[in-house]
Amino acid sequence: MKRREFITLVGGAAAWPLAARAQQPAMPVIGVLDSVADAFHFSAFRNGLNEAGYTIGHNVVLDVRSTNQYDQLPALAADLVSSHPAVLVALGGPATPAVKAATRTIPIVFSIGGDPVELGFVANIARPGGNITGTTFFTAQLLQKQVGLMRELFPKPRAFGVLINPGNPRHVADLARVRAAAATLGFEIYAANASTKSDFDGAFAAFQSERVDALVILGDPLASREHKGLAEMALRHAIPAMYFAREFPQAGGLISYGASSPDAYRQAGVYVGRILKGEKSADLPVLQPTKFELVINLKTAKALGLEIPPSMLALADEVIE
Numbered sequence: 001m002k003r004r005e006f007i008t009l010v011g012g013a014a015a016w017p018l019a020a021r022a023q024q025p026a027m028p029v030i031g032v033l034d035s036v037a038d039a040f041h042f043s044a045f046r047n048g049l050n051e052a053g054y055t056i057g058h059n060v061v062l063d064v065r066s067t068n069q070y071d072q073l074p075a076l077a078a079d080l081v082s083s084h085p086a087v088l089v090a091l092g093g094p095a096t097p098a099v100k101a102a103t104r105t106i107p108i109v110f111s112i113g114g115d116p117v118e119l120g121f122v123a124n125i126a127r128p129g130g131n132i133t134g135t136t137f138f139t140a141q142l143l144q145k146q147v148g149l150m151r152e153l154f155p156k157p158r159a160f161g162v163l164i165n166p167g168n169p170r171h172v173a174d175l176a177r178v179r180a181a182a183a184t185l186g187f188e189i190y191a192a193n194a195s196t197k198s199d200f201d202g203a204f205a206a207f208q209s210e211r212v213d214a215l216v217i218l219g220d221p222l223a224s225r226e227h228k229g230l231a232e233m234a235l236r237h238a239i240p241a242m243y244f245a246r247e248f249p250q251a252g253g254l255i256s257y258g259a260s261s262p263d264a265y266r267q268a269g270v271y272v273g274r275i276l277k278g279e280k281s282a283d284l285p286v287l288q289p290t291k292f293e294l295v296i297n298l299k300t301a302k303a304l305g306l307e308i309p310p311s312m313l314a315l316a317d318e319v320i321e
Contacts, residue, residue: 029063029083030086033088034066034067044262044265052273073095086106093112107131118170118173134268137289138170145292147160157214160178161210162216163192197226215234219258223243238304241253244256254301255296
């Protein structure tokens with residue numbers, strides 16, 4: 001049986017054949033292309049739908065395509081568009097260009113970690129225009145702040161490593177920002193690629209070979225899914241690392257600084273509800289983060305032989321001991 005003959009919730013919680021949909025003709029269908037493939041973030045999106053007055057299976061249906069194989073995204077987006085959903089949702093930066101290219105008429109809501117103007121998704125943050133809007137948990141100043149925080153831990157660094165995913169459309173610009181911040185502070189950047197989980201070992205071996213003082217892990221769906229493994233690998237290789245979300249230090253990573261990505265996914269769910277109620281995506285401004293969290297794992301710092309400055313601890317939103 002073909003995949004599109006089912007409407008499936010991420011996590012396998014439930015499925016409804018298309019025949020069941022015919023019995024409820026008034027129930028709108030939301031097409032979701034998910035490149036994050038993370039049940040935690042999907043749950044936040046679902047919470048946003050609930051907040052907007054929509055409950056899956058009660059007054060709205062989801063038609064989901066989820067993959068971490070980015071080359072499959074365009075075909076999955078076309079498959080979703082062919083079923084003519086009321087709204088399309090792109091979860092994650094890699095999913096967004098695939099959905100945007102698939103239709104110019106169906107309203108689209110994205111949730112990404114990059115700058116949607118820089119990436120060409122919208123013309124303007126305040127008035128996106130066209131059929132697309134959404135939420136982002138990234139600002140241009142975020143990477144500069146992350147590099148600056150790590151610089152406080154290393155008075156005279158030689159080089160920092162940066163883990164990038166060549167399949168992520170925003171990482172070219174992100175790497176340029178990290179290099180610019182490092183040049184201002186007087187040290188070098190060494191980048192290593194990882195487009196799959198199996199690439200992590202080679203990337204960390206390269207970082208050790210280059211004798212980097214610390215790492216910056218760029219925001220990416222692959223890194224989010226593998227946050228526990230990445231945190232454990234950095235500790236095993238004795239390389240201090242800066243991450244983009246609190247899940248990393250909670251899993252044993254050293255430090256994170258970033259906005260709440262679950263909140264961005266929740267807000268995307270709210271936007272979908274507003275569009276279903278009649279608002280136009282072109283008139284809904286792209287929502288940007290207003291609060292950033294600094295989380296420090298003191299146990300990991302001690303294991304790495306690092307002394308966290310009292311001034312940094314005082315600024316932390318959470319200190320894990």
